Amino acid sequence: MKLDARIPDGPLEGKWDKARFELKLVNPANKRKFEVIVVGTGLAGASAAASLAELGYNVKVFCIQDSPRRAHSIAAQGGINAAKNYPNDGDSVRRLFYDTVKGGDYRAREANVYRLAQVSNAIIDHCVAQGVPFARDYGGTLDNRSFGGAQVSRTFYARGQTGQQLLLGAYSSLMRQVGMGSVKVFSRREMMDVVVVDGAARGIVVRDLVTGKIESHAAHAVLLCTGGYGNTFFLSTNANSCNVGAAWVSYKRGAAFANPCFTQIHPTCIPVSGEHQSKLTLMSESLRNDGRVWVPKNAGDRRSPAEIPERDRDYYLERIYPSFGNLVPRDVASRAAKRMIDEGRGVGKTGLAVYLDFADSLKRQGEAVIKEKYGNLFDMYHHLTDENPYKVPMRIYPAVHYAMGGLWVDYNLMTTIPGLFCLGEANFSDHGGNRLGASALMQGLADGYFIIPYTLGGYFGGAKLPKVDTSHPAFAPAEAGVRDRMGKLLSIKGKRTPASFHKELGKLMWDNCGMSRNAKGLSEALARIPKIREEFWKNVSVTGSGDLFNQTLERAHRVADYLEFAELLVRDALERKESCGGHFREESQTPDNEAKRDDANFCHVAAWEHAGPGKDPVLHKEPLKFENIHLAQRNYA
Numbered sequence: 001m002k003l004d005a006r007i008p009d010g011p012l013e014g015k016w017d018k019a020r021f022e023l024k025l026v027n028p029a030n031k032r033k034f035e036v037i038v039v040g041t042g043l044a045g046a047s048a049a050a051s052l053a054e055l056g057y058n059v060k061v062f063c064i065q066d067s068p069r070r071a072h073s074i075a076a077q078g079g080i081n082a083a084k085n086y087p088n089d090g091d092s093v094r095r096l097f098y099d100t101v102k103g104g105d106y107r108a109r110e111a112n113v114y115r116l117a118q119v120s121n122a123i124i125d126h127c128v129a130q131g132v133p134f135a136r137d138y139g140g141t142l143d144n145r146s147f148g149g150a151q152v153s154r155t156f157y158a159r160g161q162t163g164q165q166l167l168l169g170a171y172s173s174l175m176r177q178v179g180m181g182s183v184k185v186f187s188r189r190e191m192m193d194v195v196v197v198d199g200a201a202r203g204i205v206v207r208d209l210v211t212g213k214i215e216s217h218a219a220h221a222v223l224l225c226t227g228g229y230g231n232t233f234f235l236s237t238n239a240n241s242c243n244v245g246a247a248w249v250s251y252k253r254g255a256a257f258a259n260p261c262f263t264q265i266h267p268t269c270i271p272v273s274g275e276h277q278s279k280l281t282l283m284s285e286s287l288r289n290d291g292r293v294w295v296p297k298n299a300g301d302r303r304s305p306a307e308i309p310e311r312d313r314d315y316y317l318e319r320i321y322p323s324f325g326n327l328v329p330r331d332v333a334s335r336a337a338k339r340m341i342d343e344g345r346g347v348g349k350t351g352l353a354v355y356l357d358f359a360d361s362l363k364r365q366g367e368a369v370i371k372e373k374y375g376n377l378f379d380m381y382h383h384l385t386d387e388n389p390y391k392v393p394m395r396i397y398p399a400v401h402y403a404m405g406g407l408w409v410d411y412n413l414m415t416t417i418p419g420l421f422c423l424g425e426a427n428f429s430d431h432g433g434n435r436l437g438a439s440a441l442m443q444g445l446a447d448g449y450f451i452i453p454y455t456l457g458g459y460f461g462g463a464k465l466p467k468v469d470t471s472h473p474a475f476a477p478a479e480a481g482v483r484d485r486m487g488k489l490l491s492i493k494g495k496r497t498p499a500s501f502h503k504e505l506g507k508l509m510w511d512n513c514g515m516s517r518n519a520k521g522l523s524e525a526l527a528r529i530p531k532i533r534e535e536f537w538k539n540v541s542v543t544g545s546g547d548l549f550n551q552t553l554e555r556a557h558r559v560a561d562y563l564e565f566a567e568l569l570v571r572d573a574l575e576r577k578e579s580c581g582g583h584f585r586e587e588s589q590t591p592d593n594e595a596k597r598d599d600a601n602f603c604h605v606a607a608w609e610h611a612g613p614g615k616d617p618v619l620h621k622e623p624l625k626f627e628n629i630h631l632a633q634r635n636y637a
Contacts, residue, residue: 001254001607001609003416008111012110012111019411023412023455023457028055028056029056031055031056032056035218035220036049036223037059037060037223038062039223039224039226040064040071040225040227040246041071041171041174045071048223048423048452050183050448051453053180054173054182059177059183061184062186063185063187069168071167072241072242073164073167074163075164076164076440077283078157079155080155080157080438081147081155082124083117083154084156085152086144087152093117093121094117096154097113097114097116097117099150099436100430100431101432102634104431105331105595105597106580107262107581108432109605109624114628115446115451116446122450123450126449130169130170132165133165134157134158135157135373142156145289146289147286148324149329149436150436151323155286155438159376160377190209191224191226191249192249192557194253195475196253196474197474199417199418200463202465204216204222205479211547212550216470216475218468218475221421223452223456224407224423224426225426225447226243228425229260229406231562232505232509234502234505235279236400237266237269237279237281237400243558243562244561245558245561250422251610254416255420256407257406257607258428258605260405260565260569261570261572262404263403264404265334265582266285266398267330267333267396268333268396269282269401270282270381270396271350271352272350272397280399283377283394284377286373286374287394288333292318292360293337294313295340296312299343299345305347305393316336316340320336324637329436330401334398337397338515340354347395352397357393362390381394404431404432404581404582405569408607408622412459413451418463421452424440424443427447428605430443432580485557489556489557490545492540492542493541494538494541496540498552498558499559508525512525518585518587519587522573526574529567540556575619576606577602578602580595595634604624605622606619
């Protein structure tokens with residue numbers, strides 16, 4: 001395997017313009033001859049499908065939900081970044097680029113991040129034209145708020161439901177193309193395999209989750225827009241249907257998997273309340289604009305927050321990081337919360353929480369203003385905890401949220417399998433070791449609306465792609481492999497549910513490869529995971545049949561993938577003997593307990609190649625070159 005990032009030469013500011021000019025074009029009339037498969041209908045998938053269909057391509061869209069508009073992007077709350085500089089507070093494309101590279105702890109490609117910042121402003125214009133109801137100030141101008149890792153206000157938002165509103169904009173564009181006959185939507189389908197013909201991706205195998213039928217679909221290219229792998233940890237902020245399956249089968253077909261250990265821990269989640277939970281609920285990072293994070297100064301102080309006077313409170317983020325205060329990046333805020341709890345200063349019944357307090361903002365701005373900004377978030381918190389955040393502080397604790405790692409892609413968003421592209425959270429390309437808040441929506445829409453329409457055309461214009469349909473000999477064995485796996489899961493007749501295995505794996509991953517990692521714990525996890533996997537294939541209980549709606553079978557299939565992928569994630573974390581962003585190795589930290597990078601040995605992308613069943617994966621390294629930003633220890637004080 002050879003990693004060729006295909007980054008254009010020349011000045012950083014001109015790389016994307018140069019790339020677009022040099023990419024081959026497809027005649028408008030010829031675009032109708034190409035078929036494109038898009039897997040996933042979140043912001044990346046819906047925007048890509050709508051844009052490509054608008055250009056004239058024939059698009060097939062596959063979504064695991066009952067409707068494209070129920071993709072997990074609807075769960076994004078706080079906002080989307082862009083370098084518009086409407087507040088006139090010093091923002092620019094260059095500053096957004098710098099903040100993103102620094103926020104990712106210098107483990108992302110400069111060229112990709114700069115392109116992301118470049119197209120960010122066009123995203124806002126496009127979404128406004130679609131009718132996305134961004135918040136506006138009293139004069140009618142689009143409003144902005146701040147997010148972690150930045151000292152400017154560049155985040156556009158629609159209360160606490162920005163992802164939902166942006167997805168409705170993309171969904172409306174998508175459905176317009178459905179109505180025109182350019183897009184065909186296949187809902188309640190789960191991708192089970194990618195079909196490779198003559199070295200190029202030419203189709204997929206899916207399972208109809210309602211009927212159980214195995215289907216094959218052919219195309220000239222496949223776009224994976226399937227999100228991240230946070231549910232490997234069992235408890236995460238991801239919807240239960242989010243999974244690693246599509247990316248994982250692509251890895252086993254030859255697509256390199258990059259930086260799997262880069263998993264984001266989000267600092268503002270509602271704490272775990274008991275063993276009954278199957279997921280966690282996120283409270284938007286935007287709340288840290290007006291909420292102050294604190295714990296009691298003294299360990300073991302179990303008084304209610306109203307009984308703790310100011311002199312006995314530690315607003316620790318404001319104390320440790322005076323320049324950024326409560327708006328430090330997510331990884332920094334998460335580790336700081338963990339330190340407070342490790343010191344015995346956690347709050348609530350479990351002690352596994354810190355306070356996010358709005359008393360000062362409510363006093364200064366009034367309840368009506370706070371309700372206008374965050375009303376639905378406050379309602380959600382009240383509904384889930386039976387506590388009124390207008391009256392008492394919220395309790396928050398870090399949880400698994402986002403995957404910075406993903407399939408390796410070049411500058412054109414193509415994986416190491418020609419014709420297999422990967423967009424949004426499913427790829428690794430833009431966030432390094434930590435994602436800044438409000439940048440996920442930016443990346444998904446940048447990839448779908450403004451990057452893939454150029455780069456996919458460049459691939460079609462330069463590739464010889466003979467006609468392939470589902471009668472090609474490559475499809476039958478792929479379908480047979482899927483049926484064999486489903487049949488094997490159904491035949492085991494064990495005594496443990498898939499959920500019990502998932503929960504066991506998740507606890508092991510959180511304890512040994514969560515917010516804090518060390519060689520001993522990672523080695524223990526690496527030894528334990530194969531044993532859990534072995535028991536799974538001997539003792540899992542999958543009831544029912546594969547020929548109809550069967551959620552237990554769905555769950556078992558996904559847990560089987562997690563049990564394989566988790567080993568790669570831990571292996572990557574053990575191999576990377578440095579701390580950077582969300583990957584915190586206890587052996588590599590500063591005297592102030594901050595992440596300490598090792599640029600001499602780890603300033604690279606770790607791209608793993610599947611070597612075959614039972615064999616150790618092969619590590620390839622893509623060096624990261626920083627020609628426009630000086631490598632430095634991150635400092636948010």
